[in-house]
Amino acid sequence: MTTSNLDLERARGMSFGVQLSRLARTIGERPAFKTTSGTTLTYAELNTRSTKVANLLAAHGVGHGDRVAILMMNKIEYAEILWGIWMLGAVAVPLNFRLAPPEIEYLLGDSGAKALFVDAVLDTGIEVDSAPLKVVVGGSPTGDGLAYESEVETASEAPIDTVPQEHDIAAICYTSGTTGRPKGAILTHMNLLMQVMNMLSVGDSSEEPDVQLTTVPMFHIAGLAGLLPTFMFGGLSVIDDSGTFDPARTVEIFRKFAINSVFLVPTQWQAVCALAPFDPPISSLKRLSWGASPSSVAILTAMNEAFPEAGIYCAFGQSEMSPVTCLLGPKDAISKLGSIGKPLPTVETRIVDPAMHDVAPGEVGEIIYRGANMMQGYWNKPDATADAFHGGWFHSGDLVRADEDGFLYVVDRLKDMIISGGENIYCAEVEAALQSHPDVLEAAVIGKPDDRWIEVPIAIITRTPGSNLTEGDLLAHCQSQLARFKQPKEVHFVEALPRNASGKITKHTLRPLYAPKK
Secondary structure (H helix, E strand, C coil): CCHHHHHHHHHHCCCHHHHHHHHHHHHCCCEEEEECCCCEEEHHHHHHHHHHHHHHHHHCCCCCCCEEEEECCCCHHHHHHHHHHHHHCCEEEECCCCCCHHHHHHHHHHHCCCEEEEEHHHCCCCCCCCCCEEEEECCCCCCCCEEHHHHHHHCCCCCCCCCCCCCCEEEEEECCCCCCCCCEEEEEHHHHHHHHHHHHHHCCCCCCCCEEEECCCCCCHHHHHHHHHHHHCCCEEEECCCCCCCHHHHHHHHHHCCCCEEEECHHHHHHHHCCCCCCCCCCCCCEEEECCCCCCHHHHHHHHHHCCCCEEEEEEECHHHCCEEEEECHHHCCCCCCCCEEECCCEEEEEECCCCCECCCCCCEEEEEEECCCCCCECCCHHHHHHHCHHHCEEEEEEEEECCCCCEEEEEEHHHCEEECCEEECHHHHHHHHHCCCCEEEEEEEEEEECCCEEEEEEEEEECCCCCCCHHHHHHHHHCCCCHHHCCCCEEECCCCCECCCCCECHHHHHHHHCCCC
16 A cells, blocks of 8 residues: 555554554644653554554554553543554454453454453462563563663654554453353443444534543553543543542542543442532532442432532443443433433344243343444354354343333343243342342342242342341331332342452352252
């Protein structure tokens, strides 16, 4: 391809590396990223640093389509590396830093990563045979690793002579693996661009660029994809690089950086709202988003009371859909409390029974999807991919129902449903009833084998600090909340519920302890 043709390809391209170069030319002095510890990168600086990362990788034999793993805490270098990978046309493989070394080694091997960028504080006990290039960020390397800062400093600034296309793979995002080995969802630049367009379609009409706060881990699809709408239109992302979540500190970040948009998981919102009322009020916040796990009505009510001037958005989806598929906006946040809203404009949905027949409004079925944000498949897992796409739709595994106005409500995960005496029991519904008791901090419901009913629900509970809640108290509470067949037959109190590295409760570890097969 001649230089002029290459320039034309860049001019019409919309992959993320190309867009960064475009923004560097048009708004180069505007800050793109800041950290709460005080570092700032303008769009021009990000472009230069990411170009150097791309050339560093190329100098070590990494090219178009090669996988590059990132094992890092939230920090500004994460953005440099991510966009450097995309400039080269390589594939980012974000890794969960909470995983144990053998789990990380499995993902490195499964993805076939040719390079690994690793945070110095995480560079312990990981065998990287499958990733011959190791670059250590924020400290001195061990073994044959390279030091990130010195390598970037000496790398070339020359523009990369390839132009990644929108249908090239941008990332392989591994699912959390609550039921088995993690699966890598293959996401293209187009998949992620459609995520950006979906968010724009439901946003407000403000002409001011976003100032959004990133507190969720950047390896998580909510953290990774959450950066992109702000980036694409020249906003500022503030990265909390403290390494921990502290609600009081988060409130101070809102004030210091005049944050107007933030995504937190429900438990984080619960902790932040517990500090209300705020004096003076936090006036900069315009959009409060939540997702990644179910929320109680109590938390949503607390958000509305703590930030009455802000719009509350419930974002629902999964990694395989880049990730958001449904959104509940502020207009309906109170009247439709508990709903995940309606499908986004570019996402086609159906609610079906096991035979893929559409269910009637009000009935429970699995929500299935089509759309341009739908993943290409699971990396190296053709059988799992075929199963996920059977019938020509992506099968989410989420059970939902639609109300008379078309708003959707999550009932359960398909694999969590209990069938007791022929009746379907949705664990999420029982968990919500349990968590409506003020002394219940968290609840997990699983099915236990039963001679008469085949399976019955039981509950594993964590209590609020200082509570003396008993099994009898909780069962009495459930009598007013649930039909008799849905009420837990046993209650077990624990100090903490088991979670995987993404923070999701792992019910498969509870079943052998409390509901072993007979």
